[in-house]
Amino acid sequence: MSVVVIKLVDPATGATARVIPSVGFNCFSFQPVLDGDSVELLWSEAGFESGQGRPTRSGIPILFPFPGRLSGSTLRYGDREVPLVIDPKQGCAIHGFVHSRPWRVIESRPASVTGEFHAATDDVELLKLWPADFRIRVCYELNAGGLDSTLTVDNPGNSPMPFGLGTHGYFRVPLSDNPAGRDECRVIAPVRKFWELQKMFPTGKTLAAEGTKNLAAGIPYGQTQLDDVFTDLQSQHGKIVCHVDDPTNRRRMVLEFDDSFRDCVVFDPPHREAICLEPYTCAPDAYKLQDRGIDAGLRVLGPGERFQAKVSMRLESLA
Numbered sequence: 001m002s003v004v005v006i007k008l009v010d011p012a013t014g015a016t017a018r019v020i021p022s023v024g025f026n027c028f029s030f031q032p033v034l035d036g037d038s039v040e041l042l043w044s045e046a047g048f049e050s051g052q053g054r055p056t057r058s059g060i061p062i063l064f065p066f067p068g069r070l071s072g073s074t075l076r077y078g079d080r081e082v083p084l085v086i087d088p089k090q091g092c093a094i095h096g097f098v099h100s101r102p103w104r105v106i107e108s109r110p111a112s113v114t115g116e117f118h119a120a121t122d123d124v125e126l127l128k129l130w131p132a133d134f135r136i137r138v139c140y141e142l143n144a145g146g147l148d149s150t151l152t153v154d155n156p157g158n159s160p161m162p163f164g165l166g167t168h169g170y171f172r173v174p175l176s177d178n179p180a181g182r183d184e185c186r187v188i189a190p191v192r193k194f195w196e197l198q199k200m201f202p203t204g205k206t207l208a209a210e211g212t213k214n215l216a217a218g219i220p221y222g223q224t225q226l227d228d229v230f231t232d233l234q235s236q237h238g239k240i241v242c243h244v245d246d247p248t249n250r251r252r253m254v255l256e257f258d259d260s261f262r263d264c265v266v267f268d269p270p271h272r273e274a275i276c277l278e279p280y281t282c283a284p285d286a287y288k289l290q291d292r293g294i295d296a297g298l299r300v301l302g303p304g305e306r307f308q309a310k311v312s313m314r315l316e317s318l319a
Helices: 124-128 286-291
Strands: 006-009 016-020 026-031 074-077 080-083 104-109 112-118 135-143 146-154 161-163 169-172 186-188 191-198 201-208 227-233 239-246 251-258 263-267 274-280 299-301 306-317
Touching: 006 112, 006 135, 016 135, 026 146, 074 286, 169 251, 201 227, 201 286, 239 274, 299 306
Parallel strands: none
Antiparallel strands: 006 016, 016 026, 074 080, 104 112, 112 135, 135 146, 146 306, 161 299, 169 274, 186 239, 191 201, 191 227, 227 263, 239 251, 251 306, 263 274
C-alpha cells in the first residue's frame, strides 16, 4: 500500500512535522529545533510511516466521536440505539472511528495542513453506528517553532449530535536519542483528582491524586506506572499546561490545551520509550455516567452548531 506523507516545514525555525492523512490524519513526527539541534518529540512504531502498525499506537491518534472505552454492546441516546463496534483485543468499543480511517486533505500549505472527516461523506456506514452524523476538521500548523493543532467539530445533520473528543499523543522519553537519563525525566500535569476505575471503566467516584498519582508535584518517569483518567485540572487563563522535563538534556516538552478538555489520561506504554498525555473533553463511558446523573463531560451539538479546541506543543530549554 502506498502511503502519502505530508511534511510541514517552518522556514523561520527549521521545525518540521509529518502527517499521514490515510491513517486518521495522524501527525506522527514533530521535530522542533532547539540550540541548533533537531529533536523528535513524538514516538511511533517502526514501519508506521509506511502504513504498518496499530493506528492508536503511534504519533497523535485523534479520538472521536468518543475517547476511551464504552461499555456494553449498544449505545442508547435519545430515541436511537446503535450497535457498538467491539475491539477484540480490548473487549469493548474504544477510541471512536476516525483514528484508523482515511481523511481528506482540504488545505495544504508549507507550514500547515488541514484535514476533514465527515461520516456521511467519507464512510456512510458509520451513520448506522452513531446516533447522528458528525464532521471533524483538524489543522496542524508550525508556529514559532511549536506545533498547534486546532480541532473543529460540526453537527452537519438535523438532530442532536452527542460526542467526546480526545488526542492520544505519544511523547518521547527522554528528549534525545540517548536513553540515558530516561528514568530521571519528570512528568508533570496540574491534576487534582482521578476517576476510580473498575475493569478500566469509571465507577463514577473520583479520588484525590496523591502519592504515586501526584502529577501536580511531578513524578520521575522511572516511578510511573499509569493508565489513569485524571480530572479536576487546574487551568491558567483557560489553558491546561503539562510538561515532561529532561534534566539530563536540559530540555522541557510543553503540552498545552484548552480547558474545554476537562480530563486527561496518562498512560505508560509497555515499551517504556514514551509517555501518553491525552486530553479528553469527557470521561470514558460518559454516556453511562450521565445516565446515572454523574457529570462526565458529555457534549451535545445542535444542528449547525460547532465546537472548537486547541492543543499545542513546544520544546523549551530547562532552566
